Amino acid sequence: MTTPGDSAAEIWPLWEVFVRSNRGLSHVHVGSLHAPDETLAVRNARDLYTRRSEGVSVWVVPAAAITTSDPDAKGAFFESPAGKNYRHASYYSKSEGVKHL
């Protein structure tokens, strides 16, 4: 499957950028960029996505290395939890008013 934004006409590969905004938090996807190699990808990501101290750590991943679920099958693929609302605490309403539950 082709990666959105990737094309034979692009001379540099596409990288996805993830930024950890603070210690204790996950790296979150912030966007993408093109760069010739991983060293420059990290530097460009710093300049492009952390000009206002938005992060303490940056990951770059070649977009081509990411495997995604099939978009055409999204209904079926995520079907399993549907109708299983007993997996949520809010399903159990009889204990309403009881403290520390």
Place this chain on the structure above:
Amino acid sequence: MTSTITPDTSATAVISVEEQQFNDLIEADSRIEPRDWMPEGYRKSLVRQISQHAHSEIIGMQPESNWITRAPSLKRKAILIAKVQDEAGHGLYLYSAAQTLGATRDDMTDALIAGKARYSSIFNYPTPSWADMGSIGWLVDGAAICNQVPLCRASYGPYGRAMVRICKEESFHQRQGFEILLELMAGTEEQRQMAQDSVNRWYWPALMMFGPPDDDSPNSAQSMAWKIKRHSNDELRQRFVNMLVPQAAVLGVTLPDPDLHFNEETQQWDLGEIDWTEFHEVLAGRGPNNAQRLQRRRDAHEDGRWVREAASAYARKQSERSEMAAS
């Protein structure tokens, strides 16, 4: 009054499952993502809008970079550099968003430097005085924010997300511009005159940034149906002027529209006639600086060629070296 309702035949036309899914997502005010099916018109319209927007950010660096070496203090110089750097960043966010639709960076760059792509006409006006740095921030970036805040909710996910980042940064741009004008207005008579003269030159072009009037805006209706655009050109222009009037009072500048007056009935500021001939002239490439802006962009692209080539060569050598080490 009675009227006959023509049956809507389009509703009975057979549409594909994908198209129905797309319509449902738009209807539910959800977002379209890169791998989703989308109508060709939607894709084209987005590529056109996002790439024009990206080009505007890139060309938009020029009127201000002009003043970096002549900024009145080190502080102002640092601020101006940060702002111009932001604009480069905004261009990149937007080019990336357009690339998720299958447009390539090379094609977009080529279209720009060949003069085939459009960018906001506002950047074809000259910046002869320091006060123009103030007016650009206050009026041009102010108008841009007015336009861009609703775009954060655009139906295409990557565009909306890029706009969220951009809007956050634009508010610094607008405030620093306002402050430049405020300081000039608190200065000598000459400085006040410089500020007023600059506002006089930028006010109308800033109002034209919202695009032609609603009854002359061919793409608007479809863009609004697709929820790319959320408000009409005239609506946003009106909103902008309503915000400007009290801000102008704080600055002590006069907005150069003798017909501007408060309408008690609508509780809005009614503005005078806009000279759309000028807008179309600049759009057609006959503005004061069109040729110069494009020439500089072309030169910069040529001058940067060796950097792009060197980076590619270095990356190639590095990967060859690591392959050799692995074997």
